[in-house]
Amino acid sequence: MPTLERQDDVFILDLGDTENRFHPDWLASAHAALDEVEKAEGPRALVTAAVGKFYSNGLDLDWLFAHADQHQHYVVSVHELLARMLSLPVVTVAALQGHTFAAGAMFSLAHDFRVMRADRGFWCLPEADINIPFTPGMSALIQARLTPQTAHEAMTTARRYGGQDALAAAVVDRAVDEDSVRRTAVEIARSQTSKAGPTLGTIKARMYAPALNALRDTDNPLG
Numbered sequence: 560m561p562t563l564e565r566q567d568d569v570f571i572l573d574l575g576d577t578e579n580r581f582h583p584d585w586l587a588s589a590h591a592a593l594d595e596v597e598k599a600e601g602p603r604a605l606v607t608a609a610v611g612k613f614y615s616n617g618l619d620l621d622w623l624f625a626h627a628d629q630h631q632h633y634v635v636s637v638h639e640l641l642a643r644m645l646s647l648p649v650v651t652v653a654a655l656q657g658h659t660f661a662a663g664a665m666f667s668l669a670h671d672f673r674v675m676r677a678d679r680g681f682w683c684l685p686e687a688d689i690n691i692p693f694t695p696g697m698s699a700l701i702q703a704r705l706t707p708q709t710a711h712e713a714m715t716t717a718r719r720y721g722g723q724d725a726l727a728a729a730v731v732d733r734a735v736d737e738d739s740v741r742r743t744a745v746e747i748a749r750s751q752t753s754k755a756g757p758t759l760g761t762i763k764a765r766m767y768a769p770a771l772n773a774l775r776d777t778d779n780p781l782g
Contacts (some may be wrong), residue, residue: 560585563592568602568752569745570595570649576610580619581662586636593643603755604748605647607670608654608741614680615663634780637662638696642774644669645700645767648760650751654744656737661685665697668704671751674744677722677734688717695782696774703770705730 562573572592579585596605609615623633644651644666653659653667655675659682667673667682675682684701686693693701693714702710709728712718722734735743764771 560588561592562588563595566745567749568604569748570599570603570605571741571745572596572605572607574607574609574615578613578616579609579663580616580622581637581640582619582622583633583636585619586640589640590643593647596649597647601755602752604650604652604752606652606654606741606744606748607666608744609656611657612680613657613663614653614655614659615666616658616660617662617664617666631780634694635777638694638774638780641665641669641696641700642771645774646760646763646771648757648763649755650748650759652744652748654741655680655682655731656740659683661689662697665700668700672733672744672747673731674733674735674740674747675722675725675731676737676740677726678736679722681719681721682725682730683717683719684713685717687715692782694780696770696776696780699770699773703767 561575564571596603618637623630651670652672652674653670655667655673657680659667661684664682664684701714705713706729709730720728720730722731725731726734733743
């Protein structure tokens, strides 16, 4: 389960040390952590990080296939997390120390900045290979955060981007050695703590209004 700690003005949300898939209990824990970040006062920023081989592999497909009757409700709950991170009124930085796939990659895109390990690990949207189409909300998020060329390539070819390739395609903002991933993310976050507050939240909400509207569509989330 995700756990939250605070280092001075920087909150660090540790996603876990497994594949960190979006099980309903995992989603609830993530939201509880974001509640704490939002309720805090004064300068602050947020880093999300993980331990081990994976940052996140996204949807918990085992749970989803076992609860097919809850498919739409589950997708709505994932969309809710993506929308919340995209519009969070603090600067957010994802520290990608390991594989970042599918909805985990989308979650990283919902952050303001991304730092990725340069020498190992992949960032990938594999949906074209695993025959799971992007929802309208997911498509809107990806296209809002990547250049048209990169979004097209990532979404239609399921390319696996290593750290340097991800940097060249502007998928991530920094590509650094393994030991520097979390530290660099914290440094970026610390430099932006003064931005926290309702003005930043309003800027994000207006900047990403189409994507947020698509992610918050609970009537037809699957398209």
